[in-house]
Amino acid sequence: MVTSMRPAPRWRAWVIALATMEAASRATALTLDDVAREGELRFLAERPDPGAYRYDAEARIDADSLREGVVTMRTCHRQLDPNPRIVVAFNPERVQSIDIVSTEGVGRAWVEGRRVELADVRRGGSVCIDLRTRALEPIGEGRWRLHAGPLMRRYLDGYLPMEAELKVVWPPGLLQVTTTDPAPQPGVKLSAGTDGATLHVTFAGRLSATWELQRPAAAR
Template identity: 30%
Template structure:
């Protein structure tokens, strides 16, 4: 499946620093580690949580070539010396760092964004084109995205993901989402747009299905 992913990982050097320095706290509690199973959160975390805010734009040409414009911002990044945001899209182009705050340096390297000296509460915004819009055999269309994940060592930790999806309402009708709307995963739609807001642990894949007009 030509899916896509973005995850924030700590570098080997940063992990070694935590292991060797007893005075530094881990970025989050390791109690009750989630090993990857998706679990939506109905009680929000008390501490600031990594937020991936995504704007995906489906155009008329997307129906023919599958390419979608993406603008993504990460908020509440962990304070670390070296980190990276890795994109696992099979087809991605024009990855660009748009802006960053409380980060000394941010640059693209292949399908990743490398971060140097990230401070508490840092923000990173990037743009790219991703090929994640597919025509199905029954002539419907599906926008596939994920996995979204907040991973540290062998565990997964709370994450907040929001999606604002816009599409040509004269060409498409939104049908359904997977996962479906439920506590911890909101899906609101109106002609031309779908808004998703999810709080979870584990790995989140999303699929939005559309009918042609």
């Protein structure tokens, strides 16, 4: 189902572009109303195709990250559809290192430049990848923005539903979330604590998400 993952514009670190070739087998339970058109983004309170492709990422931020803008990340692409070749591409201007952590249902996986190449992917396959990437943008005194995306699951000229769980962790008390885009709403759930936060999004379309973070008042 996945044929390519294109580099994100600027320095965005979480990237997934899913162009479907064999998605018909997954999409049979869907209707045309479930497919988002080009330029359309819909948040879904319930997923119409549970058990299909999902994406999760965890960014780890520490004091050095705030000074240098570099975070370590683990990204996982799960419940892939069968495909002879998948290319997972990352922004070459920002990604500093790429390591394949694990694969399941994948014939072969290797790093090629700033890409991860997968061959002979079986239905339900998965890959997890560790990264170091310059993903934090300072936006003021004691404030930063973290970008996620663009995320998408392409199907012909549109986009199928997908889930993304975007998690950020930091030492207790280092940061707090001020806003996220998208904001919490049906299809978008935010949970936050003193040591991190998680944004769970169910959607159809092309999604670029951002976190705005700041130091707590007691830490300034």
